[in-house]
Amino acid sequence: MKEKEKEQLGSNNLKESFEHAIEGIVESIISERNLRIHFAIGLLVIAATFFLPVKREDTLWIIFAVFFVIWSELVNTIIEHLMNLYSKEYHPVIKIVKDVSAGVVLWATLFSVTVGIMVFGGILFDWSLEIAKIFAIISTVTFPLLSIKVVRSWKKKK
Numbered sequence: 117m118k119e120k121e122k123e124q125l126g127s128n129n130l131k132e133s134f135e136h137a138i139e140g141i142v143e144s145i146i147s148e149r150n151l152r153i154h155f156a157i158g159l160l161v162i163a164a165t166f167f168l169p170v171k172r173e174d175t176l177w178i179i180f181a182v183f184f185v186i187w188s189e190l191v192n193t194i195i196e197h198l199m200n201l202y203s204k205e206y207h208p209v210i211k212i213v214k215d216v217s218a219g220v221v222l223w224a225t226l227f228s229v230t231v232g233i234m235v236f237g238g239i240l241f242d243w244s245l246e247i248a249k250i251f252a253i254i255s256t257v258t259f260p261l262l263s264i265k266v267v268r269s270w271k272k273k274k
């Protein structure tokens with residue numbers, strides 16, 4: 117093992133732990149296009165709360181939604197790296213793991229869109245709360261319905 121690699125194994129103090137955590141996020145931003153997009157959108161959304169009359173508790177939900185999507189994208193990045201480390205070849209289990217991991221990001225994004233509709237939809241377009249609720253219901257209903265459709269197509273193939 118190279119000297120530099122040995123030095124990089126583990127953190128000796130709080131400062132180093134912090135540096136490694138920053139390195140992890142920075143490297144993910146460099147390597148993951150989707151993460152860059154989510155950071156850019158998140159920044160714009162948070163910036164918008166300065167110019168629009170967003171209530172204190174709604175601002176908290178907006179910030180939570182932005183951080184939640186970025187968090188899920190970082191988790192997705194970890195899983196992709198782990199799977200690539202395990203094998204670069206096609207593997208059905210890797211496919212499931214990577215797909216579910218991408219699903220985690222999609223799910224977090226749907227939550228953020230719901231929050232966005234609720235807060236910004238109300239301020240910009242005078243949308244009622246019902247629109248956000250309908251969006252959340254559609255999101256929650258769509259996936260179980262899709263799974264029923266997929267199971268039926270499997271049964272037909274048998």
Ligand SMILES: Nc1ncnc2c1ncn2[C@@H]1O[C@H](COP(=O)(O)OP(=O)(O)OP(=O)(O)O)[C@@H](O)[C@H]1O
Nearest residue numbers: 150192196203204205206207208210211214215218
């Ligand atoms: N080794 C593999 N075996 C089977 N399927 C794979 C494998 N690698 C990738 N896939 C399939 O390709 C999709 C995209 O995988 P990839 O690693 O390219 O992620 P990505 O395009 O970088 O994803 P994201 O857009 O979330 O960053 C996965 O969701 C999976 O369906």
